[in-house]
Amino acid sequence: MAITPQWKDELRARITLSSLVMRSVKLTRAGREFKGCCPFHGEKTPSFYVNDAKQFYHCFGCGAHGDAISWMVDHNGLAFMDAIKELAAEAGMEVPAPDPVAAQKAEARASLIDVTEAAQRYFVENLGTASGAAARDYLQRRGLSAATLREFGFGWASEDKQALPRALPHFGEDMLAEAGMRIVTDSGERYDRFRGRVMLPIHDARGRVIAFGGRILDKRDGVAKYLNSPDTPLFDKGRTLYNLHRAAPAVRQTGRVVVVEGYMDVVALAQAGIAEAVAPLGTALTEMQLEMLWRMVEVPVLCFDGDAAGQRAAMRAITRALPLLAPMRSLGIVRLPAGLDPDDLIRESGAKAMQDILGQPASLIETLWAFERDAQPLTTPEAKAGLKARLMAHADTIADPEIRSLYRRELSERFSAFAYPPRAQTAPRYQPSGGAQRGNWRGANMPPPGLSSEARTTLGKLMQGAQRQNLLIATLHGLALHPQQIRRHAEALVQLARHHPESADLIESLLELAETLDSHDPSTIWSQTGQPAPPADSPFAFLREGTEAGDACEELAEAVTLLVERPALEAALAATIARFENDPEGSFAEQARLRLQLAAVNERLKHFGRRKAAMAATDSETPRRAGTD
Structure with a gap:
């Protein structure tokens, strides 16, 4: 029905x-x-x-x-x-059963829940007895409040191997075993699964007890620190998240779900006011658990301990998640400081420190990149090639083709930036003082202060507006008019000389003369050298008389920047193209990035010239219109 x-x-x-x-x-x-x-x-x-x-x-x-x-x-x-x-x-209604078999299974599960619920009541009562004194001391040392103990249902399983049959006599041995509470050996011996452990109930999404987790009080050789119920008709650890029934309402309030490594971490976070935490149960996150998390929020936050085991757990979760990624569905990763788990961090630094860390998770791709980059030394080309192979192998597991392509591209870009860093400039920087201390920026020492007759002649020729009306000459002309800006752009001018050898003599002359000027002297190079003034109808504001000094200097700085950026990008692009045969994917990705940057610079250059021309046209029209009126 x-x-x-x-x-x-x-x-x-x-x-x-x-x-x-x-x-x-x-x-x-x-x-x-x-x-x-x-x-x-x-x-x-x-x-x-x-x-x-x-x-x-x-x-x-x-x-x-x-x-x-x-x-x-x-x-x-x-x-x-x-x-x-x-x-x-x-x-008080009966739910229609779809078929007799399903109804029978549902009835069996309901009976087993009676067993686990009764066992939970027994464990809670046992915690308050003389047998549970050591467990109470342990929980107190961990700083757990009475309210927390009640909310999470802490209990105690004594060392007695036959405690449960005596405490729950109305359930048969078979039911206790089927619920995971008793162990039956091949020889037929039966005894309690949980002994000498602090007990925590594990609930389903409806809040019913379906299994247990137990923690020993003292470390013992050959004894697991944590022990969970086995899989039963009630409990499938790969399909269950601890604390889900309590966390779900909190997730709807905060819009965040936090996944920690164990249930004691969940308890510590809840006591600190972070109620939206869940945990897997003794295994790495499964595909089903990831799907459960994604039904709650788009980007669950995975929080791992700051040790090697925590790092491995993070990578296991990432490996499971990669094939399942979809638009607006990913993971955030948080790693705690080395040697700390959530409980330690909260005790040492308070709940706010935990909130601050959870508020800044790394993306899945950042964590993947950092883990593989740091996995082994990358001192040889072969090791670097191995890094790239591992990254591409991870990306290829992603089922969604668009996300797979984007991951390959971004990981390739990160690899290229890491494996082929920009080479350092070989030429020393220009040093603006000290005679013999000045840098040998063109391969020969700069001449002493003062313009030579040859340099003065070159300056005059290059500054003739009729010879080269372009941004380069206009900018150098502007620096001659505003010599106090030369020192400000000295390093950029040195780079410019490397990319434009034809202007190197003039740039050297400008740098020389800037050395001879008083830092507070407002005069121009023209008055120092006797060269003619620049043309009055220049389209560039920094060459026109009457332009405010601040405006002129700002526009001049923009022009210098554009002149240096473009050839630098062109050189970088040429170097990237040259290594295409050895690294086609990395080269292609870097080419695309550099071409976008170069296009942006060209667009700025285009608009820079148009804006100056428009300003000049407006200024020239104003007197004529005034005269007409």
């Missing part, structure tokens, strides 16, 4: 929606309705309404809308059938 619309209508009719919602949201009566602050988005002014007569809730702030069933799904994080079953149990 299927769940029909009529059956669901009857279920809704038997549930008082406001009572259901008020278990987690404070509501006040507003006429025939109830109102409160919406649990699906943060707000201070109530805009969330519940209408019992119409059997729906609605938020006028975020648009959340639904009935009792959708409340259990969207707010409590239950699967649809789990929501149906929980509401039906509350309403």
Whole structure:
């Protein structure tokens, strides 16, 4: 029999929606309705309404809308059938079974839940007895409050191998074994699985106890520190996330889910006010657990201990996640300081330190790149080639073709930047003082201060506007008019001389003369050398009379920058093209990046010239129009 619309209508009719919602949201009566602050988005002014007569809730702030069933799904994080079953149990209704076999399995699971729930009550009671004194001391040393112990259901399993059959005599040995509470050996011996351990219940999404985790108090050789229930008809560790039933409502408030390595980490975070934490159960995150996390948020935050084991756990999670990546579906990775787990960090530095770290997760691709880059020394070409091979192998596991392509491209760019760093400039920088201390920036010492007759002649020829009206000459002409800017751009001018050998003599002359000027002398080179003034109708503002000094210097700096950037990019592009045969993928990616940068510089050059011309045209039109008027 299927769940029909009529059956669901009857279920809704038997549930008082406001009572259901008020278990987690404070509501006040507003006429025939109830109102409160919406649990699906943060707000201070109530805009969330519940209408019992119409059997729906609605938020006028975020648009959340639904009935009792959708409340259990969207707010409590239950699967649809789990929501149906929980509401039906509350309403006293039988859920229609799809077939007899399924009904039989459901009945068996329900019986086993009776076992685990009863075992949980026994463990909690046992913690308060004389047998649990050492466990209570241990939990107190860990700084866990009484409220935390109650919320998470801490208990104690004594050393007695036959404690459970005596404590739970109404359940048979077979049921105890099937629920994972007892071990049966090949010889037929039976004994309690959990002995001498602090016990924590593991719940399903509906909050029912389905399994247990136990921790020993003192380290013992050959004894596992943590022990979980085996897989049973109730419990599949690869499909279960510890604390999911408590974290789901908190995730809807914060928009974040934090995945830590173990359930004691979850407890420590919850006590520090971080309620949206879950943990896998003794294994690396499985594909099913990742899917469960992605149903909650787009980018779950994985938090790992700051040791080698934590780093390996992070990589295992990344390896599992890569094939499943999809648009707007990824992982954030947080690594704690070396040697610390969440509990240690919170004790040493407080909850805010933990919040700060969780607030700045690294991306999946950053973590992948850093792990493989640091995995082994990269001192030889072969080792670097191995790094690239590993990175591309990771990228190739991604099923989504667009994301796979983007990962290959970004990892290639990171590899190229790492393996082929920009080479250092071989020529020394220009040093602006000290005679013999000045740099040999062109392969020969600069002449003593003062312009030679040859340099003065070169300066005059190159500054003739009729010979070379282009940005290069205009800029050098501008520096001659504003010599106080020469020292400011000395290093850029040295680079410019390397890329434009035809201007090297003039640049050397400018640098020489800048040495002879008083730093507070406002005069120009023209007055020092007797050269003619620049043309008055220049389209460049820094060459026109009457331009404010600040504006002229700003535009002059822009021109110098553009002149240096373009040839530098062209040289880098040529070098990248030259290594295409040895590294086609890396070269291609770097070429694309450099071409984009070069296009941007060319666009700036184009607009720079147009803007200056427009300014000149406007200035020349103004007197004529004034005269006409």
